[in-house]
Amino acid sequence: MSSKVDAKTQRRQKFEDVFPVLRDELLAYLTKENMPQDAVEWYKRNLDYNVPGGKLNRGMSVVDSVAILKGGSLTDDEYFRAALLGWCVELLQAFFLVSDDMMDQSVTRRGQPCWFRIEHVNYIAINDSFMLEGAIYHLLKSHFRSEPYYVDLLELFHETTFQTELGQLIDLITAPEDHVDLSKFSLKKHSLIVIYKTAYYSFYLPVALAMHMCGIPHSTTNDPYVLAQSILVPLGEYFQVQDDFLDFAGTPEQIGKIGTDIIDNKCSWCINTALALATPAQRAVLDENYGRKDAACEARIKTLYEELRIRERYAEYEEKAYTRIIGLIQTIPETPIAPAGQAVLRREVFKAFLDKIYKRQK
Structure with missing residues (x-):
């Protein structure tokens, strides 16, 4: 077990070691553009505070x-370029989180105050979030401009950013924290939000x-990118x-935080499943108690979730989702034949994701 932990730590450390190189490259660009020293130092603090502190799963997945x-x-060069693309995903994540925290007026993020709550930052965080996004395209141009797939990278980041912003919009207008209207919720709406905002x-x-x-x-028949997306x-x-x-259902020890979806009026799978199952009397309890900043209201919702057997329904959902995804993965040839020197889609890419998620407790 310890060797597994050590390998995971080493893998993360190797990925983390690339970040200062990229950060210094971005700061050198500001210096070359004759930005004043206080602007350079501000950007450094923005990058250091908001980019490297999370789980880094998205970046390391690249x-x-x-x-x-x-x-x-x-090779060392292949690793660096893959890690650079990974850090671009983490920059995108940071851009989303800094702006999202302002929209939600959140207090903490990753165990520290949200960036906009740091002294002297406040609404400058809006521009800071743009500068985190801008860093992606500077790094892509510096390192991939001569590659035949350079435009593919640009289009992919732009399209994914817009998709995520669409998901954020639906979420914000469906479940504002200060106005509870469960008639706007549904499992279909939840699915749409999740696909666009997260997936x-x-x-x-x-x-x-x-x-x-x-x-x-890309291919006009059986496009591997369409197949990858479908999984x-x-x-x-x-x-x-x-x-x-x-x-x-998770404890704070398991998930590293206290769950707040109920009091924050989140359009979560649990409330949408409850709404689909509730009797008129149970629906009244949901309407009266969901999204209230009140511990007793939250407790009533949790009790109703237990009555509606949300735990068992989740277990059923998980097994169906797992079976469906395994079936999709099996549509990829087990031993794909590649033209000389060309990589092809492999099942292992998707199995690696699924293995990390299935039955996770945190």
Whole structure:
């Protein structure tokens, strides 16, 4: 067990070691453009505070996927380029989180105050979020401008960003924290929010980046990118449903936080499943208590979730989702035949994602 932990720690450390190189490259660009020193120092603090502190799963998934697609270990140059693309995904994540925290007026993020709550930052965080996004395109141009897939990378980041923003819009107008209207909720609406807000950038983006870097071409018949998306979007939806369930059923020790979806009026899988099952009397309890900043109201919702057997229904959902995704993965040839020197889509890429998620407790 300890060797597994050590390998995971080393893998993360190797990925983290690339970040200062990229950060310094971005700061050197500001210096070259004759930005004043206080602006350079502000950007450094923005990058250091908001980009490297999370789980880094999205970024490291790019590296892992490249290694699987290339069928083995990577050269130093291949590793650096894969990690650079991974850090671009983490920059995108940071851009989303800094702006999302302002929209939600959140207090903490990753165990520290949200960036906009830091002294002297406030609404400057809006521009700071734009600068996190801008860094993606500067790095892509610096390192991939001469590659035949450069435009593919640009289009992928732009399209995924817009998809995520569409998901955020639906979420914000469906479930504002200060106005509860459960008539706007449904399992269909939840699915739409989850696919657009989470699945595309968290699951499809890292793999599609790896595929482009490995030279996997688009095709007019059986396009591997369409196939990858058809597996990774349901996988991302399953992941978010699992996250929603753990917010209700997981302990703070398990998930590293206290679940707040009920009091925050989140359009989560649990409330939407409850709405689909509730009797008129139970619906009244949901309407009266959901989204209230009140511990007793939250307790009533949790009691109703138990009455509606949300735990058992989640277990049923998980098994169906797992079986469906395994079936989709099996549509990829087990031993794909590749033209000389060309990478092809491999089942292992998707199995690696599924293995990390299935039955997770945190």
